[in-house]
Amino acid sequence: MTTRECATESRDWGTEPDSRKLSNPPRFHSAGRTTKIAECEFPDDLLYDPGGLTWAREEDGEVVVGITAIQAAVAGKLTSVTARPVGGEYARGRVIGTLESGKYFGTVKTPVAGILVAVNEAVLRRSKLLSESPYREGWFARVRPAQWTEDREPLLPIQAANGGLASLIETLHVRCFAAFPDYEMYEIGTECAAVLVKLNELLSRMEVGEVVHIVSDDWTAPIEMDRWSTETGHPVADARKEGNLYHFLVRKVR
Secondary structure, three states: OOEEEEEEOOOOOOOOOOOOOOOOOOOOOOOOOOOOOOEEEEOOOOOOOOOOHHHHHHOOEEEEEEHHHHHHHHHHHEEEEOOOOOOEOOOOOOOEEEEEOOOOOEEEEEOOOOHHHHHHHHHHHOOHHHHHHOOOOOOOEEEEEHHHHHHHHHOEEEHHHHHHHHHHHHHHHOOHHHHHHHHEEEEEEEHHHHHHHHHHHHHHOOOOOEEEEEOOOOOOOOHHHHHHHHOOOEEEEEEEOOOOEEEEEEEEOO
């Protein structure tokens, strides 16, 4: 980047489990068709709770439940994911899990009444999976519905949920990217020549696979970031311009 100053914004984003066995995980093999709302993705084959934070999908007589990209973005970098006991019966709208980050504490509520059959152990062990892949590997739980026909009625297909989801994204100032950032670089009053130095220093402390989000108002930033990526081998996972600000997501790969 050049030596002009990079003014950046400072807006916020976005226990040990019991032993649980899962013999029949959800069959999310392909991405399928998705609807994009303000860069947030919502698979077309899911049903969405009117609140906009959870989704449901009927499969083999059970209902797979997860969080939407909206809740993932609001929660930020998760530090803990917990779940209610498997085998318990829960009414529609009852809490079946909790999410916690440095700035957020929230809940996962079941959109259908029934028995909690299984919880995704992968997200309990690695909470980031819930944020990065909320519709596939990061699904949260399976519920055996007690009254699926009745509980299905208030759940919305994407066509009907579109307006409500768009309104919620705007209200909560949600920003969705192609990858979920582990680190943020907000450089106020810093020369852009120093930004890449700081980025290299940060990458040296990061683990492979982690992502850093960088913001710059330097109009040469796209060129310089592309050059830096080619030289270092670390890919730019996402890049966009919002107003006079450039956003980049860089993933450490080695």
